[in-house]
Amino acid sequence: MGLPTHFLIAFFTIQQLRKTTKDNPDFPEVDLYLHIGWYATIGLIAGGYIFNIEQAATIGMMLISFAAMYQIHTTAAFQPYRYIIGIAGPYLGVSLLAQLIRFIAPDFYKSIDMFVEGFILITFVWGWANWSSMRKQQKALEEERKKREAEQENNRLISAQRDELEYLVSERTAELTKQKEELERALNELKTTQAQLIQREKMASLGELTAGIAHEIQNPLNFVNNFSEVSVELLDELEEERRKDTSSRDEGLEDEILSDLRQNLEKISHHGHRADSIVRGMMEHSRTSNGEKRPTDLNALTDEYMKLAYHGLRAKDKSFNAQLFTKYAENIGEIYLAPQEIGRVLINLFSNAFYALQEKQRNANGPVVFQPSLKVSTQLENGKVVLRIKDNGTGIPQEIINKIYQPFFTTKPTGQGTGLGLSLSYDIITKGHGGDIKVESVEGMGTTFEISLPKT
Template identity: 60%
Template sequence: MKKFGLFIVLLLYVSQVWGQSIIGIDSIPLKGLVLEKNWRWSAGDSPEWANPEFDDSAWKEVNPTQDLANIPNLTTKGIGWFRATLEFSPLVAQQLSTLQISQSVASEIYINGLLARKIGVVSTNPEQVKAVNLFNHYNIGLPYSVSYPYVQISIRVAYEQNPFYNRVGFNQSHCFKATVVATEHASTISRAIRQQTYYGWFQVGVFFILTFLHLSFFSLYRTQRANLYFSLTTLWLGIAFLCIPLTLDYFENLTEYFLAEFVQTIAFPIAYLFLIRAIYEIYHQPTGVLYWMIVVFGILVVISLFTPYSLGSVWAELGTELLMTAEVIRVTALALRRHLPGARLIMIGMGVSLVMFLVFYVDILLKNYGFSPMIESGLGGVITYQIAVLCVPLSISLYLAISFSKTNKELIEKLQENNELSKQNLRQEQEKQQLLAAQNETLEWQVKERTAQLEQSLEELKATQNQLIQKEKMASLGELTAGIAHEIQNPLNFVNNFSEVSMELAQELAEELDREPLDKELLKELAGDLTQNQQKINHHGKRASSIVKGMLEHSRNNTGEMQLTDLNALADEYLRLSYHGLRAKDKTFNAEFKGEFDEKLPKLKVMPQEIGRVLLNLLNNAFYAVHEKERLKIPHYQPLVTVSTRHRQDGKQGTWAEIRVKDNGMGIPDAIKTKIFQPFFTTKPTGEGTGLGLSLSYDIVTKGHNGTFVMESKEGEGTEFIISLPYHLI
């Protein structure tokens, strides 16, 4: 009966697995058994496909460890099922076993029809699917029984419509990879990944430390640009190797994995370009052909990432490393031939790195093609790669550090030499100071002697200046006196003329009185004429008396005190005095003059005798200028001097009285306009002017009356002086 019972059970087992794919497991290797064969696949989705009794004999047989693109209709339909049945040998069935999963899709794993684990997010809606990073490993315990050696596995997988699948052609290692391992060895892979993570962080730390170190070197000595390029090299290498621990330990989903892979792929070419630039700077070499080949290769690698023919990060790294190594060896060989310092050290580093890289990549090729690996231990491969990667940067860093130390030592020696030179210069400076002290004593004595001479000369100059000022004043007084004499002469001429006529009329009147009979009409006419003449004599006598009276008042009031003054009357008076004074000196002189006076101009408190002196000086200069131009016999030229006044309101600056003296003479050249108010500067011939008139006038207006004194002149057309006096002095 027992045998019959066992037969019935066996019959039931066979009926369950009949028509299904069976994967026989006779033993489990130490590294685990990868389940690659006897999987059945169907695109689409149905809950019944998780049932262990479902007949999948019509499904296609596929290898799930292939790339996604090789799984039929997965990328088009987005979802499908893998099914397989494991058959354990009695020896294996007695052991605890674990199913380790790594994948680039999202999945739901059913063991004997029961949901064992969800990895990622599986959904019929493509936008909700979340695939996982293929470097993550997930463990699922397998049921075991000697009496029931079969385990049916159904896996529902979903493809994430990730843009990197279409635009970045990274070659995926597998779609879904299931490995049966002994449970006691299940942590081996996790431990290996953890070791790779530790070594990745170690590389990142080394490269970032080198970056900081050589940036510091460059900040201290900016002329050594090799430190800058090398720091950029280690920075990008650090970024590239930072992607390794992030991918293995931190990034969970597939998108993050693709992003890290993309950054790593472009970081390596950039780092190697900066490395070659650093080598060029170290050996002072021009840019080589291989450098541009690496540039082109790097660009092609980046472009290929967005095509289905991507080289991927490993082959991009391999290509750039080989080209970089070839160029560095070429440049270093030239440096060795020229016996440049540091070439031997960098060449040794390059040689060791090249050997380690060859060993590492040959080992990868042997593993990929199923041959026995050269390095049995995974740890040995990691160490080989670490040595290969770090040899060149460390050798260059060591050379740059030695070069920095040598430069620093040379600077210290130069600093010591500079200190010695400074001490020597200090001694020489002290000697010079002693010599200078002796020379200063001599110079002080000479300066005192010269100062005494200069003071004497200054006194003589002041005396001469006072004489010139007095001469200018006397000249002005003479001109004023001449004008006054001419003004008095006019009424006196009238008095004399009418007096003579009156005497004749009186004599004629006496003769007429002696005649008989008397002609009363004639007598009345003679008496009327005589009365009229006496009136004219009285009028012109009063005119002469007023001129004399004005001069007496002028003489008495010459105290330098401010007085309310009618500027219109003052300007008109001095205009006439100036003209008649010049006429008295030169009978050939003749010119037109006119006054344009603002009748609404209020009286202003000024020193009239000082303002009169200013006006007299300006008017004399104006009449002189037009007289000189008249001598040139210019056709149609008519000399004219104009004096005008104006009441001006100037915003915040207050109210001003403005006097303008304008002539149409030859004008003043631009070259001497800035000198016109300087003492002793004159444009007149020698003996005709002292050069003090405008200087004194400027001081009277600006210092004595707080006004402004401006000149506007155009050569060949004339000159205008503008005097502005403020009313706030009242």
């Protein structure tokens, strides 16, 4: 022990301190001293063994160590190295004290050298233990630090991933919002288009009726015109009579003319109202949906629309003729329904039936004469009102019978059918009235539509 130990202490301490001072412009002097001290330690250990002056070299080494310790103690920058004082200080102090005693009182020293040697050994062991426990602590701290760093790195990665995810989510959310808005806009457009199509379909079915309605209006109008004209003639006659002498005046005739005039005015008013109610009905049909339900005479409603549809077709195709058979059950009473809506269903069904009859008549050139016929009936069945419309027209081919309620499906030539008639009819009966609509058809033989509506 002795010299090598002190060399290691001095050498190691200087080595440590120079880490701070080397090439550091703040400590040019300190670094120079340390540099010299460093060479001195090497010189001392080499000289000590070569010239056999171990003891003096040891004391020199101690002094260098003390100087270094003093620097550590006084310089703030060396704060991290203060532990060296804790480890090596006691050993250094006791060793120096022992050397001093040995130098001043060698005899006294000899009497206590065993004790001093032991004490030095204790401080050495203490320093050693201190150092190794500190290293252990440092290692643990280092590991803890590394662990924490790894954790931090991990957290950083996680947060980076989270940021990225959040960015993706917000990006996707924006995309979805945009899509949603686009879909909403498309939906609105579709709703508008649907409303327009329904209105167009109404107008189309109104077109089918126009000729029939015109025919229905023509009759009352003729009466209005005729009764007005004849009334003017009557007035002429009345005036003529009144210009005569009182003696030759026929008062009975005057009274008769006056009563005829009153009657004519009543007739004009009556037929005016008749035309009015037809126009009103037509307007009601074309009006945007007013699906208000009220107790309705289904028989009368059916009959009215059947006639309108029939006259409508007759007005367009004079050669068309059909036998109409009706059998209305009186016991069905009034049914709670929306007359406008059911009216539209009826127009569709009647128009289709007459169309099928017309087509078959047009193509009939066989030996058997084709007599178009339409049978309409109402009946009470199991608490439901059942309306049947049966024609002996062209019928519906089996392969398309399932498609007839699809929107825009039509077999009519382009421009003649909207393809919405039956689709809307289906909705009106099932969704609008909780009823049912069924079809039975044999191609070439005819078609029967059956509508059942709840009685209440």
